[in-house]
Amino acid sequence: MKKLVCVLLLFIVFMSNEYTVQAAGFKDVPKDHYAYDAIMWAEEYDIINGYADGTFKPNATITEQQFAKLLVNFYELESPLDKLKKQTPTAIWSDEFYNRLASYAVPLNGYFDNTIRAANVKRGVVAQAITHLANGKSGLDQSIQFLLDYYISTGQNFQYENRNLQKFFGVTNFMTRAQVVTMLHRMDERNFYEISEDAQASHDNKSNDSLNTRAKNGQNQLDKIMQLTTPSKSAWNGSYSYYYKWGNGITDFNRRDAYISNATSKNFHIFITSNDGVAAGSVDGTATITSSTKAVMNKSSNGNRCVLEFERLNNALKIIEVDCRTEHDEGTNFSGTLKKQ
Structure with a gap:
């Protein structure tokens, strides 16, 4: 009789633990969220984790180093014997993941620079890294x-379907955190969890290339429009972000992100994204520096009219949209004061 009781107790404990796993989740990912199943799958298999407050922030944009961690966790990539020699030598949490990805020569930008790692990752980079x-x-x-x-991913700008693939x-x-997790979930569903011969050959490293060489090989695979150069010491360069949660709903937030690179004494390249929960848009182009703290952009890299004024503040960037309606959805714009990250 005692054995039966023990067995029943063990069964109850086991079932209780199993229920806890199944019930685990994030308070900002309701069951009706489009990525709910994907996020629950990724959490169960330790591909993702959330924040200390119990949220996942599914609609927040994902940085390259966050994406790097997901890739390593999904493929369970092995660690190399050596470590990257970075241009920004300060050790940070993502070093472990970039070392592994470098071994497989995965196309990414941030191998040698912590600032680039912290910048939001573009869809084209995600596409090339996953496909590699x-x-x-x-x-x-x-x-x-x-x-x-x-059907691992779909297009976004359907007016260009069958006209311009990129x-x-x-x-x-x-990309948002939820979008990337959804991609990986679909990869799993279609059994794309085995590493390609090209990536495995780089990791096996029969040519005895250094880890830095393999990382550079990965960077060079990126299409030129996807490549980011190491920022100079210009005060303009860097990542800037603004996030405000004004309600309890998953779409009750405002977010602005900007990444400035390749700054010279005359101009700089800027990429901006805006998301107000249900309305979104992004733009990139070249801004002309008009004074030590001010700059202006008149058109996007697509050639559309886009007048934005920039003011460099103390560890912040103020953006004023004059007219850029062709580059974002109705109901949102790029105006805001973004804190330097």
């Missing part, structure tokens, strides 16, 4: 087509 691991070395167009063919996919747009 799943299907081997591929150009940007080939990577996009791979994701579309297997614009249709939205290669320069940022």
Whole structure:
């Protein structure tokens, strides 16, 4: 009788633990969220984790180093024997993940620079990184087509469908945490969890290349429009962000992100994304510096009219949209004061 009681107790404990796992989740990811199943899957298999307050922030944009961690966890990539020698030598939490990805020569920008790692990752980079691991070395167009063919991802700008593959996919747009997890979930559903021969050959490293060389090989695979150079010491360069949660709903937030790179004494490149829960948009282009603290952009890299004024504050960037309606949805714009990260 005692054995039966013990068995029953063990069964109850086991079932209780199993229920806890199944019931685990994040308070900002309700069951009717489009990525609910994907996020629950990723949490169960320790691919993702949330924040200390019990949230996942599914609609927040994802940085390259956060994406790097998800890739390593999904593929369970092995650690190399050596470590990267970075241009920014300060050790940070993502070093472990970039060391592993470098071993497999995955196309990413941030191997040698902590600032680039902290910048939001573009859809084109995500496409090339995933395709490299799943299907081997591929150009940007080939990577996009791979994701579309297997319905791992879909396009964003349907006015360009069958006209311009890169614009249709939205290669320069940022991705949210939920979108990336959804991609990985679909990869799992389609059994794309084995590492490609190209990636494995880099890791096996029969040519005895250094880890830095393999990382550089990965960087060089990126299409030129996806590559980010190491920021100079210009005060303009850097990542800027603003986030405000004004309600309890999953769409009750305002977010602005900007990344300035390649700044000279005359101009700089800027990429901005805006998301107000249900309305969103992004723009990139070149801004002309008009004074030590001010700059202006008159058109986007797409050639559309986009007048934005910039003011560099103390550890912040003030953006005033004069007219840029062709680059974002109705109901939101790029105006705001963003804190330097």
